[in-house]
Amino acid sequence: MARGRVSLSTGTSKGLVLDLIRTLGPVSRTDLAAETGLTAATMSNVVRQLLDEGLIHEAGLGRPNGGRPVVLLEVDTSARYAVGLQLGAESITYVVVNLRGAVVGRLRAPGVGASEPTEMIAALVAQIRHILLGLGIDEQLVVGIGVVAPGPVDVARGMVIGPTHMDAWHNVPLRDLIAEATGLPVVFDNDATAAALGDFWGGATEGARAHATVYMGLGVGAGVLIDGTVFRGASSNSAELGHIVIATDASGRRLIAEDLADPTAVVRAAHEHPDEVGRLGLAGDEFAQFTALAKASTRGDEFATGLLEESARHLATAVTSLANLFDLDSITLAGPAFAIAGSIYLKVIDSQVNADFFARSQHGIRVKLSPQMQDAAAVGAATLVLQSELAPRTMGLAPHHSLVQ
Amino acid sequence: MARGRVSLSTGTSKGLVLDLIRTLGPVSRTDLAAETGLTAATMSNVVRQLLDEGLIHEAGLGRPNGGRPVVLLEVDTSARYAVGLQLGAESITYVVVNLRGAVVGRLRAPGVGASEPTEMIAALVAQIRHILLGLGIDEQLVVGIGVVAPGPVDVARGMVIGPTHMDAWHNVPLRDLIAEATGLPVVFDNDATAAALGDFWGGATEGARAHATVYMGLGVGAGVLIDGTVFRGASSNSAELGHIVIATDASGRRLIAEDLADPTAVVRAAHEHPDEVGRLGLAGDEFAQFTALAKASTRGDEFATGLLEESARHLATAVTSLANLFDLDSITLAGPAFAIAGSIYLKVIDSQVNADFFARSQHGIRVKLSPQMQDAAAVGAATLVLQSELAPRTMGLAPHHSLVQ
DNA sequence: ACACTTTTTTAGAGGACTTTATAAAGCCCG
DNA sequence: CGGGCTTTATAAAGTCCTCTAAAAAAGTGT
Numbered sequence: 001m002a003r004g005r006v007s008l009s010t011g012t013s014k015g016l017v018l019d020l021i022r023t024l025g026p027v028s029r030t031d032l033a034a035e036t037g038l039t040a041a042t043m044s045n046v047v048r049q050l051l052d053e054g055l056i057h058e059a060g061l062g063r064p065n066g067g068r069p070v071v072l073l074e075v076d077t078s079a080r081y082a083v084g085l086q087l088g089a090e091s092i093t094y095v096v097v098n099l100r101g102a103v104v105g106r107l108r109a110p111g112v113g114a115s116e117p118t119e120m121i122a123a124l125v126a127q128i129r130h131i132l133l134g135l136g137i138d139e140q141l142v143v144g145i146g147v148v149a150p151g152p153v154d155v156a157r158g159m160v161i162g163p164t165h166m167d168a169w170h171n172v173p174l175r176d177l178i179a180e181a182t183g184l185p186v187v188f189d190n191d192a193t194a195a196a197l198g199d200f201w202g203g204a205t206e207g208a209r210a211h212a213t214v215y216m217g218l219g220v221g222a223g224v225l226i227d228g229t230v231f232r233g234a235s236s237n238s239a240e241l242g243h244i245v246i247a248t249d250a251s252g253r254r255l256i257a258e259d260l261a262d263p264t265a266v267v268r269a270a271h272e273h274p275d276e277v278g279r280l281g282l283a284g285d286e287f288a289q290f291t292a293l294a295k296a297s298t299r300g301d302e303f304a305t306g307l308l309e310e311s312a313r314h315l316a317t318a319v320t321s322l323a324n325l326f327d328l329d330s331i332t333l334a335g336p337a338f339a340i341a342g343s344i345y346l347k348v349i350d351s352q353v354n355a356d357f358f359a360r361s362q363h364g365i366r367v368k369l370s371p372q373m374q375d376a377a378a379v380g381a382a383t384l385v386l387q388s389e390l391a392p393r394t395m396g397l398a399p400h401h402s403l404v405q
Numbered sequence: 406m407a408r409g410r411v412s413l414s415t416g417t418s419k420g421l422v423l424d425l426i427r428t429l430g431p432v433s434r435t436d437l438a439a440e441t442g443l444t445a446a447t448m449s450n451v452v453r454q455l456l457d458e459g460l461i462h463e464a465g466l467g468r469p470n471g472g473r474p475v476v477l478l479e480v481d482t483s484a485r486y487a488v489g490l491q492l493g494a495e496s497i498t499y500v501v502v503n504l505r506g507a508v509v510g511r512l513r514a515p516g517v518g519a520s521e522p523t524e525m526i527a528a529l530v531a532q533i534r535h536i537l538l539g540l541g542i543d544e545q546l547v548v549g550i551g552v553v554a555p556g557p558v559d560v561a562r563g564m565v566i567g568p569t570h571m572d573a574w575h576n577v578p579l580r581d582l583i584a585e586a587t588g589l590p591v592v593f594d595n596d597a598t599a600a601a602l603g604d605f606w607g608g609a610t611e612g613a614r615a616h617a618t619v620y621m622g623l624g625v626g627a628g629v630l631i632d633g634t635v636f637r638g639a640s641s642n643s644a645e646l647g648h649i650v651i652a653t654d655a656s657g658r659r660l661i662a663e664d665l666a667d668p669t670a671v672v673r674a675a676h677e678h679p680d681e682v683g684r685l686g687l688a689g690d691e692f693a694q695f696t697a698l699a700k701a702s703t704r705g706d707e708f709a710t711g712l713l714e715e716s717a718r719h720l721a722t723a724v725t726s727l728a729n730l731f732d733l734d735s736i737t738l739a740g741p742a743f744a745i746a747g748s749i750y751l752k753v754i755d756s757q758v759n760a761d762f763f764a765r766s767q768h769g770i771r772v773k774l775s776p777q778m779q780d781a782a783a784v785g786a787a788t789l790v791l792q793s794e795l796a797p798r799t800m801g802l803a804p805h806h807s808l809v810q
Numbered sequence: 811a812c813a814c815t816t817t818t819t820t821a822g823a824g825g826a827c828t829t830t831a832t833a834a835a836g837c838c839c840g
Numbered sequence: 841c842g843g844g845c846t847t848t849a850t851a852a853a854g855t856c857c858t859c860t861a862a863a864a865a866a867g868t869g870t
Contacts, residue, residue, distance in 0.1 A: 832852095
């Protein structure tokens, strides 16, 4: 009968203060107290604990204005590290980030070829160890490993249940196997959620109360943060942008974002014009073809530009629905597709969302590109573990508590 | 520079326990402890405080199973009351609810005719006093007044900024004026959000982690609860269901739920067939015509049924987007429109949402009618003040705290 | 009546805040 | 250049909420 556990005395303040020090740059105890609403005395204690743990250090004095000058605090960038692991369709991206969320090491490798789950895990872990060794980072300083994959994922059990082209990973209890093999904490989530958190740590969501990161690889998804905390919904499958209805065809059938907006759809649309496909020499896998179209558009090719703009308009429709439902005030675009064609999508989405947004009389929506475009999900995976180990937060109730029977 | 205030030591447990006692019916301290994760000792203390405040009372013993029998607790239904006030286009609904959220008094009156804001307020307050007197309820036992109106509303300032047909109320600081006139706490919100909270208090959301109440009067909106806490977004204008794109017309223009799904749209669609309008004798205001169509449908009229089913399918499309983005596991339908034509909408929405829902492999979505159909928003307004006064909760951070500068 | 089980309460301790008071570190003015 | 003033940081004491451990209470069965 015992269920979850209500976290009433949160004890979250240390993490919150660490977040603020990281975000606000060199900052005084006084400012932190004002920012959080805690008293100066409490802040003094919290800060001392962070100093003792070596997570932050003092960094000189501020300009005095009539009294004792403030002591500035900043995070000790290289005090801790986290590893991020992004499982993609054809490749695996490894990153190592420091306490600021900045990337200090990165590697993209083809998927591990082994067929046995245990062998795949062993290969992953060996690769991680190899990277850390190359960077000269003591494993003692690594707080954990974040693993992300395209949705849908089973966050509770830590495994991929997602796209069929990743069936090698299906039903493998990734989180637990990697945790066992390394002895480190491992968190598991979907790529869009991770990318959103990565943007938060990268400072891209500054000032936002309700933020979404739209993540586009071959498909499209989104992650939502409310006051810096991941929005999860009932089963961590929230913000499923690809399945939002954005149009109807001639016969009245509903069309969703996946049908019209993502790179797969763009390539599909291109192939309705075989002559243009031939002219542009489109070949290879879908992402290669999307890349070729984006490059052609940059060169001024009208056909390619038309396709991308149409995709952007459709995506903007889905994003507008997202913005209206979550009452967003901040959006970033992340992922390989935007790394290639971000500027064209940014322009269209920014103007369309801000024009059609319901609460626009009350506030605007800031739309921008993610600071980590290509590797946003991998970086986000690493920040996921930073947050869960150093600055845990829950939304009101503990993750799996259900308030009423 | 001082901003919001982080609520770290929540002190919410008393309210949480009250919620549980109300929801679980007669329940023992032991069960409450198991349910919340608190210890039996803590529960004993919390329960004593609630007993001292007169909010709950002991209600006999449970069946003993080998030891001391449990003492059952239940809320003292008539220990406190709250007033709910729903401002509608043509009428104002007043309700009084008890501690269980059950309606003990209700009145629907035409809008107050005065033109001066101060006079309108005075008339409202006089009406409230009159109702309480008629019910024999001591004003001392009234915890506050909840006021709701169709969106958009400015929750922070407590005023209507909404639909043009309610311009008599625009820019009137309703919340503060009523609070001043009565000396009671007043909360202000939009009708759909209130209806969702009303469903929570009414027990309709039992077991839900992510719930939405779809509220349809003349227009349509929704309110979302995450673990029983209102989801607000950046400016309390979240879940704006009426502005979700659900189709495109022949020329590719985007059509939103307001265009196709709500009662206004149904009536508009009917008037594209003047002969049918004549046959059914449609006349009067829009809602009267919608009511006539619903009645005709009940009689088996094919034209009316067709219109309503089409509206339901369009609404179901918007609700599916809502469900996919919030990863809902529970939906209720509330408001005057569903009070009249709920069964037809329920059937269509239930089947369509559960068929098209993205995370359906992980969990289903329970769709049902609200226990308070017609007066859901007014009842919700009253529960809004019950919750804010007796069981306050915030999501992680205080309502208006912005985590980073 | 007495042992046994289960529920509830009491007592004491600890953590995280707050408030109040004190110390430290710089400016400013005579 | 030294004392008063202002601002920042720490210390001490108290509050609130929770936990653990142990006692008390209220039934059942022998």
